[in-house]
Amino acid sequence: MSPNAPLKAHRMTHGNNTRMPLPSDNTGEGLRLSPNNKTTPSNYMTDNTSPIRGRIHSIESFGTVDGPGIRFLAFMQGCPMRCLFCHNPDTWDTKAPAKYEWTAGQLLEETLRYRNFIKTGGVTCTGGEPLMQARFVCEYFRLCHAEGIHTALDTSGIIFNDEVLHLLEVTDLVLLDIKTVDDGLHRRLTSCPRTNTHRMMEHLQKTGKPVWIRHVVTPGINDDDPHLLGTAEYISHYSVVERVDILPYHVMGEYKYDSLEIPYPLKGTPPLSPEKKQYAVGLFRGMLSCKVV
Numbered sequence: 636m637s638p639n640a641p642l643k644a645h646r647m648t649h650g651n652n653t654r655m656p657l658p659s660d661n662t663g664e665g666l667r668l669s670p671n672n673k674t675t676p677s678n679y680m681t682d683n684t685s686p687i688r689g690r691i692h693s694i695e696s697f698g699t700v701d702g703p704g705i706r707f708l709a710f711m712q713g714c715p716m717r718c719l720f721c722h723n724p725d726t727w728d729t730k731a732p733a734k735y736e737w738t739a740g741q742l743l744e745e746t747l748r749y750r751n752f753i754k755t756g757g758v759t760c761t762g763g764e765p766l767m768q769a770r771f772v773c774e775y776f777r778l779c780h781a782e783g784i785h786t787a788l789d790t791s792g793i794i795f796n797d798e799v800l801h802l803l804e805v806t807d808l809v810l811l812d813i814k815t816v817d818d819g820l821h822r823r824l825t826s827c828p829r830t831n832t833h834r835m836m837e838h839l840q841k842t843g844k845p846v847w848i849r850h851v852v853t854p855g856i857n858d859d860d861p862h863l864l865g866t867a868e869y870i871s872h873y874s875v876v877e878r879v880d881i882l883p884y885h886v887m888g889e890y891k892y893d894s895l896e897i898p899y900p901l902k903g904t905p906p907l908s909p910e911k912k913q914y915a916v917g918l919f920r921g922m923l924s925c926k927v928v
């Protein structure tokens with residue numbers, strides 16, 4: 636998912652977005668189902684043939700920034716990366732108890748409760764890193780397609796194998812998080828090489844899959860002209876990219892590190908200013924023909 640996601644802790648994405656609140660939601664966070672109000676959907680007809688259970692950190696019924704239209708969001712538990720600017724360290728642990736452990740059919744059943752809301756949007760699987768549960772997400776997306784529901788995958792592209800390729804076949808839109816195109820910085824920022832993210836990008840271009848890029852800009856790390864221009868230049872080679880979201884680094888997830896007793900790696904780093912974000916957007920617009928926001 637996108638690094639510095641819109642406070643999904645609120646919400647968990649890799650991106651740093653904001654979203655519309657529901658009228659009934661005076662927290663401004665929109666409707667998010669917690670363990671206390673979770674539902675237990677009845678078995679979907681495919682359950683007897685599918686033993687796979689997804690480990691789902693949380694779900695959200697009214698997402699407006701993770702793909703087109705209003706979307707049902709599933710945040711998958713587990714991530715192999717350790718982005719310094721991550722706002723969702725609570726999604727990292729693959730062994731942590733998941734709030735929901737559902738079959739794909741059960742997740743679809745829950746999704747269909749919101750069918751009227753998402754008919755102009757669809758579903759998005761994010762995380763954590765949904766590619767860690769590629770088989771489950773693939774099965775869920777297949778079921779969504781059978782119901783005529785649009786599917787989007789919010790990922791860092793950090794895993795690239797046959798299961799991921801199958802998943803991409805039933806994915807209508809990929810929200811690909813590009814942290815940096817500098818190999819050395821990528822390792823320092825995420826603890827992982829960027830090889831698979833690049834392989835994913837190449838595969839998406841080859842197969843003509845629509846892509847929205849998400850790129851977190853962090854002061855003192857990747858907000859200088861060489862980094863911004865280098866990232867925009869990389870993206871300019873891929874005609875499948877329909878849109879780029881510049882996500883300003885923010886610090887709203889810092890409290891989660893405190894509660895998990897993990898040192899906050901970017902302590903003292905200020906949020907990216909609105910002016911600097913607009914500057915970055917301007918640089919990207921100067922190099923790209925797609926939409927940049």
Ligand code: SF4
Pocket residue numbers: 636637638639640648649714715716717718720721722723724726762763764791
């Ligand atoms: S550590 Fe994982 S969940 Fe956090 S921003 Fe990076 S890819 Fe996303």
